[in-house]
Amino acid sequence: MKIGLLGYGKMGKVIERIAQERGHEIVARINKDDSKNDLEKSDVVIEFTAPESALENLKYCINKQIPIICGTTGWNSSIEEIYKLVSDQNAALVHASNFSLGVNLFFELNKRLAALMEPFEDYQLAVQEIHHTEKADAPSGTAITLAEGIMENTHFKGWHLGKENEKDSIGIEALREHDVKGTHLVSWNSDVDQIEIKHTAHSRDGFALGAVIAAEWLLDKKGSFTMKDVLGL
CATH class of the missing domain: 3.40.50.720 (NAD(P)-binding Rossmann-like Domain)
Incomplete structure (x- = not known):
């Protein structure tokens, strides 16, 4: 080809x-x-x-x-x-x-976890992405896709750039650090425990x-x- x-x-x-x-x-x-x-x-x-x-x-x-x-x-x-x-x-x-194959599997896992967590109001959602300092857009497209997967399976209706959730909008925290290929973290946090899924790219x-x-x-x-x-x- x-x-x-x-x-x-x-x-x-x-x-x-x-x-x-x-x-x-x-x-x-x-x-x-x-x-x-x-x-x-x-x-x-x-x-x-x-x-x-x-x-x-x-x-x-x-x-x-x-x-x-x-x-x-x-x-x-x-x-x-x-x-x-x-x-x-x-x-x-x-x-x-x-x-990435791993990220696309991560997308499906994220949707399933969101559907499971939706009935449990004690858990608060947090979404974070970390990329290299040369990345032009924030949040990353991958983080937006994660947010959209959560929106499909929960009460959330939108997303915004920022650490904190706002009513029905998912906050996406975007960090830029030297030579990070791409890290994405979705966590559900309560007073007694935390459930999180994470994908870390080791290379391009x-x-x-x-x-x-x-x-x-x-x-x-x-x-x-x-x-x-x-x-x-």
């Missing part, structure tokens, strides 16, 4: 290595100010850039009908516009707040492998998908 990389920073280089280990060829390595023309050689594009670049990158690939894997977060307010464009162009997209390899697996899965498909579809969860 011929893969084009949109974003050739730390993440892009890890994706390159893992894709090549799996027998794929990298035919384009595109950074912010580079021409995108070489992407047309690709069977699929994997995009990890920044929120301010993601929409333009998505529209370019969708309009060219190049299947695209998007790992950039911070653009979800435009998701319906992108879904419509994918449908109109008969294109293919997998987007996810996190491509898990995210990169998931993105390459998604690219392999998407190759012969049309439509908009998430990692839940890719993994059959």
Whole structure:
């Protein structure tokens, strides 16, 4: 499979290595100010850039009908516009707040735990995420997905950036520390005990492998998908 990389920073280089280990060829390595023309050689594009670049990158690939894997977060307010464009162009997209297999299992565990905890009013919810200081958006897309999973199974109706919950809104505490690949913690706390689930990424390899697996899965498909579809969860 011929893969084009949109974003050739730390993440892009890890994706390159893992894709090549799996027998794929990298035919384009595109950074912010580079021409995108070489992407047309690709069977699929994997995009990890920044929120301010993601929409333009998505529209370019969708309009060219190049299947695209998007790992950039911070653009979800435009998701319906992108879904419509994918449908109109008969294109293919997998987007996810996190491509790690472990995180996607964590998402499902989080939903189940939230449903179990909802009847027990003595427990107070806390959500925290920690990332490296270079991460542009806060809270992380992964933390937002966790909050949305909780909202589906509890009385909470929204989320906000901040440590404390506010009535029906989940507070997400976002911390930035040097060289943290990604840590997410959901805890339910009472006066007598605490229940918590936590995911800690040790390297970028898990995210990169998931993105390459998604690219392999998407190759012969049309439509908009998430990692839940890719993994059959």
